[in-house]
Each structure stands twice: as C-alpha cells, then as structure tokens.
Amino acid sequence: MEFAELLAALALKVRNQREAIQTEEATKNAFIMPFISTILGYDVFNPLEVVPEFTADVGVKKGEKVDYAIMRDGEVQILIECKKSKEALKIEHASQLFRYFAVTNARIAVLTNGETYQFYTDLDAPNRMDDKPFLVLDLLDIDETLLPELRKLTKDVFDLDSIINAAEELKYIGQIKRTIAAQFKEPQDEWIRFFTTRVYDGAFTQKVREQFTTLVTKATKQFLNDQVNDRLKTALGSSAFSPLPVSAETASLTSQLVVADDLDRDTELDTTLEELEGYQIVKAIACSEVKPQRVMHRDAKSYFAVLLDDNNRKPIARLHFNGLKQKYLGVFDQDKVETRHAISSLDEIYLHADAIRESVKNYNG
Template identity: 85%
Template sequence: MEFAERLAALALKVKNQREAIQTEEATKNAFIMPFISTILGYDVFNPLEVVPEFTADVGVKKGEKIDYAIMRDGEVQILIECKKSTEPLRIEHASQLYRYFAVTNARIAVLTNGESYHFYTDLDAPNRMDDKPFLVLDLSDIDETLLPELSKLTKDVFDLDSVISAAEELKYVGQLKRAIAAQFREPSDDWVKFVTTRVYEGSFTQKVREQFTPLVTKASKQFLNDQVNDRLKTALGSSSFPSIPAEAPTGAVTSEAVVEADLDRDTETETTLEELEGYQIVKAIACSEVKPQRVVHRDAKSYFAVLLDDNNRKPIARLHFNGKKQKYLGLFDAAKVETKHAIESLDEIYSHAEAIRESVKAYA
C-alpha cells in the first residue's frame, strides 16, 4: 500500500475502535505502535530503532520515562509522548517532552492520543521545544497537503534537515488554516465586523452585529460549498451537478440481471459531490482487503455503484442518493442480493464497514 493508503487504513481503524479504547496502554498498542510501524516504517520490536519507556535523567529528576524514542545510528531522533485516545491533547501533556527535548539529540517531539499527532521542534530557541506544534496531523480529518512532509520522517527516506527547514512555514500556515476554519465554523465578533463593514455602509451597532452574524455564517458555508463544487466540476469536466429525482425502493432485490442492465455507462447520468464522497468512504473501507485501484465506481440513472475490478458482476455497494429526502446504502449478501439500509449522513457508511469488507473478500 502507498503511504496515503496506509494512513487512511489506520484512520479508519481509529474511527472504528476509538470508543472501545479506554486506557493509555491500549491506545499505544492499538493505534500508536501501528503508526510507528506501518506509517513511519520503524520496527517497534527492534530496540535499535524504537525504545519504549525511554529513560534519561533530567536535572534533579531521575528515571523519568518517555513513551517511545525513535533511534537512528544510535542517536535519538524522535521522542513520542502518548495519552489515551479519549483524552483531548493539551499543552500541559507535553511537560516531559519539554524536559527530554533539552537533554537528548532529538529534533522532533510528538505528542499524541492516537488520533491527533502534534509534531514539535525548536524553531524559537535552539534545543528548546517550541510551545506550538509545526505540524498537526488529525486522523479524523487528514490534511493531504501535510503528507509529503510527514513522509520525510519515515525510515526509508528520513530527511530531518528538509523537515526542519520547512517547519516554520508549516507551523504558521497550519495555524492560519485552523484559525480561518474556526471563523468559518463559528465567526467571532471581530470577524463579523471585519466582513460586515465591507458590505454595509451604516454604523456597526449591536443590532447590526446580531443581524449579520448568522448571515456571515451562512455566506461562509455557501462559499466553501461553491469552492468544492467548482473544483469537482473542473475535475469531471461538467458544468453542473443536478440531482436526479428518483423513488428509493425498499426491500431486497436480486442484483445480477439488474446490475448488467442498469450499470451501462449512461451519458444522461450526472455524478454528484455527495456520491463521490460516499464512494471514497466505501473505497477506504474496501482497501483493507484489496489494492485501491481495484475499487472503481460507475454512475447509473437510479444509483451510484461501487465495483471491484470495474466488473458489474462484482458489486461492492450502491449509493441511492438521488431521492430528495432519504438516502440509502445498498449492500450485497453472498447470493448478490441487495438490501437497502437507510442512512442520514455519509458517516453512517462506516457502521456497515464489516459488510463491505465481506463483499470484497467474497470476490477477492
């Protein structure tokens, strides 16, 4: 699997198992050791590469331990401090990292709960860990622009100098993106005033603030949707994405004859953003069993199909998203009989992950 695919597979595991992991030790075993091994490429069972419970005396503090130290050529390169998966990360959790960073040769420190990974270095003062991370990796919402830099910390292509040289830009770009995202989610009074005074010529009174706050929120969401749709239209070479009204039938239907009849590449079909997002979720789940390039999609008039090997006799799932209200996820049993499951949001596809994997296994 490619780097991004391995990361997506781990992210899916975290999503499915996070609530069942209640201790720090379980978090290490379920999430963090796989990250060190499958993502960064280090052998967690080789003490020349990964040292658990790494100890270094720090001033008057003797025998303190850091959860993991990643070694290269006998020198500590990366320190990792872990917290349990159900606990949000706070800067207070990094106290041991601060102390260890100053007494080892490490230039990278990582604070993680298995889902979020905060990467620190020493941009502000030499050999002193910064207060803010230069890179934040969130497995619940992976920012693909960070992957090239993250890959530089892997065993095969370890390039610390390149990471450090890019760290300052990464740090501020990341902080700016998170600040902008926060304003889009819940605009502050300053942001509302900043935007409003560019379209409203009167005095910015409390009444005007109350009037424009929901308008700024609505406009921000519509702007983001427009940007996503524009990019999708460009990628697909289409100028519009109208939804195709269709009645969503219930119950089970036999698939093979219907698949052959309906999965012809019909030029009248229009692919929606929601269908492509659903396809990416199904594909991420299926990738635990087969290579990602084997999972493809075809759009038909009445549904959007996800297939193995581009073969309409190997349906993995169908997305019935053309109805005006209710969405359905179609799944198949061993006899290729489809059963439709009502879903309210795309995230609910993950609750059917095991059934999707079983379909793939049956064909593979």
C-alpha cells in the same frame, strides 16, 4: 500498500475501536504502536530503533520518562509522549517532552492521544521545544497535503533537514487553516467586524453586530456550499467531455452492444458528491496501473460504475450507495464476477486496493 492507504487503514481502526479504549496503555497498544511500526516503519520490538519508557541520564527530574524514543544510529531523533484516546491534547501534557528535548539530540517531539498527533520542533529557540506544533495530523480528518512531510519522518526516507526547513511554513499554514475553519464554525467578533466594515458604511453598533453575525455565518456557509458545487460540476463536466482513446476493439462494436450500453446508463440519475469522491479514490488506486484519463465513471440507478476506457465490458469497481443504509463496494475478479464488500466510510475503499489493481491488470495485460 501505499503510504496513504496504510494511513487510511489505521484511521479506520481508530474510528472502529476508539469507543472501546479506556486507558493510556490501551491507546498505546491499539493505536500508537501501530502508528510507529506501520506508518513510520520502525520496529517497536527492537530497542535499537524504539525505546519505550525512555529515561535520559542527565538533566531531568528523577522518575520522569518519555513514552517512546525513536533512535537512529544510536541517537534519539524523535520523542513521543502519549495520552489516553479521546483526551484533549494540551501543551501542559508535554512537560516531559520540554525537558527531554533540551537534554537529547532529538529535533522532533510528538504529543499524541492516538487520534491526533502534534509534531513539535525548535523553530523559536535552538534546543528548546516550541509551544505550538508545526504539524498536526488528525486521523479522524486526514489532511492529505501533510502526507509528503509526514513521510519524511519514516525510517526508509528519513529526511530531518528537509522537514525542519519546511517546518516554519507548515506551522503557520496549519495555524491559519485551523483558524479559518474555527471562524467558519463559530465566527468571533473580529471576523464579523472585518466583513461588516467592508460592506456596511454605518457604525458597528451592538445591534449591527448581532445582525451581521447571522449574515456572515450564512454567507460563509453558502460560500463553502458554492465551492463544493463548483467542484461537483467540474468533475461531472470533465468526465463528460474527456476524449476517449479509440481502439480497434472499440471501433468494431456492434449496434447491439451500443444499445445495451445505452440502456445500462439509465435515466433520471442523481450523481452524488460521495459517489464522485469514491470514484476519485478508486481512480487514484487504479492509476498505479494505467493513465488517469483511461479511468472513467458512469452512473446508473442501482450503482455507480468505474470503468476502464469507458467500456462496460471493463468494469473496475461499482459503488452501491443509492438509497442504502449499508454501502457496498463491488470489485471484479478475472472472470468479471462481482464481489460486494460492506463499507462504512469511503476510507475503507483503500482496504480493497489490491483487488482494484488486479481488476485493471486483467484488462490491461
């Protein structure tokens, strides 16, 4: 599985099991050890790579330990402090990390509850862990722009210098994005005042503030909706007008097959954003085998089809989302027999990546 697929699979495990996790030890076993082994690629059972309950020889209080230390060439590179799942992470939880960061060679410290991972380094002062993380990974809401930087910490491609060099930009971009998201959700007075004073010439009184709080909240929500709708229109438009490769097989289609294809398209269709997002996931998986422009989609009343070369005789997958409480992903074997798999979220499509790729290979061999 690809790096993004592994992360999506772990995110799915967290979603499915988080309500059953009641202790810190259960969090470590269910979520954090799989993250260290599956995502970062270190052997949690090899003390030369991962040391649980790590204790430094000098410089810290007796009895204090860090939950995990990741080693490379005999030196500590990453320190990990764990908290119970669903427990909010606070900088006060990181006291051991602060002390151990100063007395080891570690340049990366991680505070996590198995769902959220906060990555720290020493941008503000050498050998002193920063108060704010430079990277925050939330498995319940993965920001895919962070994956290239996260991958630099994996065993196979460990590139500490590169991630440290990028850390300052990551830190401030991440904080800005989280601040904007918070303002969109619950705008503060400064946010309201910022927009009000740019469109309203009168004094910013209490009455004006109350009026524009409602208006700014509405405007920001409408702005987000407009952005989503624009993406939807773009996706539909690009799919509708993309030129298709013309092969000898396509040119020799009989009128009977063309009519059958047309009938299969159905009328009065309602393509949803969720279907398009699912299509993008299937397309991303299929693109390991073929060029992106060959992976197309067609909507129908009963399913949303992903096809190779926009050809109904080359189905890659089907999304059965329309009006169903239980969603299904349909995948095809070499005889074009469809098998439906129940899914509860789009991330679960990644669990069937091998079947999707195999389906493409069957037509592309």
